[in-house]
Amino acid sequence: MGEKGAHHLPSPEMSVRVTEAQSARHGPPPMRRVLPRGMNGFLFVGPAIVFLLLVSIFPLLRTFQMSLIDVEAGIPLFVGIRHYADLVQDPWFWKSLTNAMVFTVASVILHIFIGMVLALLLNEDWFSTTLRNIMRGLLILPWVFSTASAGLMWTLLYHPFGLLNYLWVGLLGQEMPIEFLAKPGLAMASVVAVNTWKAYPFYMIIILGGLQAIPPELYEAAKVDGASAGRRFWHVTLPQLRPILIAISTIDIITTVGHVDLIRMLTRGGPLRSTETVAYYIYKTALLDGNLGYGAAVSTLMLIMVAILIIIYLRLLSRGSDSGETSF
């Protein structure tokens, strides 16, 4: 079967064809060989699937199960929905939920905003491609550091005698150093700043990839029509980036909600539990206080919220595929 023939023949494998058709934007689509014996693929996919079933899916189901028991004395004791009932009345749980929302919304907005600005700068015409590549490398650098390292770097910057307070006290002539991580109102903002620093490169690179995939003809056409740079961004760039922006905001929301290590390194949830997010609350109740069942109940609620987000996301993606935007 030739490559072209695959596109014109109506066949039962239409769903596969759709995937191929949309990638035609970027050149000739790869043809996927449809083998007569449909089971062969399982030989290749099998090991990974079995591994994931054992190490991811099985523990996932155990999370639900463990939320219904108490294992404190070593002997599992079935307690039904008691943990959930406690949870609803637990003010710290609700506080951690609010904190997580503030943390996530602020982080995601900043990641995507900064990622977008820097990606747009890198996507401009540069007089020297080498210089641009060096800059791109430098701007991605924060991504390679561990959260533990990033947390420590920033703890030093935030120190009462650190660089930021030198700028504040030494240069701006203020009397008192700012306690970035010790003031309840400010600690969350400080944590968000570190998270933004650490995670924006990932989104910058993906947005940059999206920008580079936009056909230049679209911009030329817009220019001929007399569209200003702002209007070109609004009417060409943003709609073209839509699937990518949907994808990265979903991924970002879910990753950010799950952060424990950053908060552990910077504030340990304090001061006055003002930076204690749901994820940190799970870590704290389950591992530090040893209350596994309760931790599992919080985990289950978090899983449900994440699942809802993923379903919304996959829905959006499938809707996109009707207009040939994505591979689903």
Next chain:
Amino acid sequence: MKRASDLRFRYGYLIHQIVVVSLTTLSAVVILTPVVWMINAAMRPIKEVLTYPPRLDPSQLTFEYMASLIENELYRGYFLNSTIISLSTLAIVLVLGLLAAYGFSRFKMVGGRYMLLGIMALLMLPTVTLIVPYFRLAHLAGLYDTLFGLIVVNSAFILPICIWLLKGYMDAIPVDLEEAAMIDGCTRLQAMQKILVPLAVPGIVGTGTFVFVFAWNEFLLAVTLTDSPGSQPLTIGLAAFFGQFVRDWNSIMALSTITSIPLMIIFVLFQRWVVQGMTSGAVK
């Protein structure tokens, strides 16, 4: 007339270049400050770390702190553990990931679409939601506080995105070449080995770097599943060190710098492919 517009074009181009380059440079300077500060503190005599004004003069630098950490058995142990964990995770994930990506890319399977959707969902699963069962299951299975347990769990968390990235790569490689090789008498595995894998090398390197960086930096699973320096990676060592010597900023930053050096080297070497991998296959 032509000259005037030419000049105006050049003038505009110049302004445009200056704005773009200086804005980017400014951002890079701000963004790299924490890193410069870390390395600076790691090499500065102890009295000069937290002073007004901060000092950056290179004449006073010393390698004393890094050297004393490298000589310390405990931190060498952490380093070794991180290396074993990261390389083993890399090996497991690449083998399973390449096979699965090949399967998804080259075969049409019953339920293949749903398996892919499932992998997509697993890719987004937050680690923290599984620490409770992992903690319990690791105790039950006797894998608590072992490197092996940590490697297995690390692999499970990074495998989905790895499959996704590699599949994206393979989809972009025409199947004709393998078919030709198979007509010439290669078995399917040989065709995969001799044709597809060499062509996918940039993707494999990019994905591999991604996996290595993830495993090297992983913290939460390690904190959940390990309890003694014999099986703990550097990230845990770093946190423990910070908890123990809160005021010794030189040594803390020296350890943090040492922890980051392998990543910085890998990143400089493979940056191109990571970027390529993330821009092509990651989100589509």
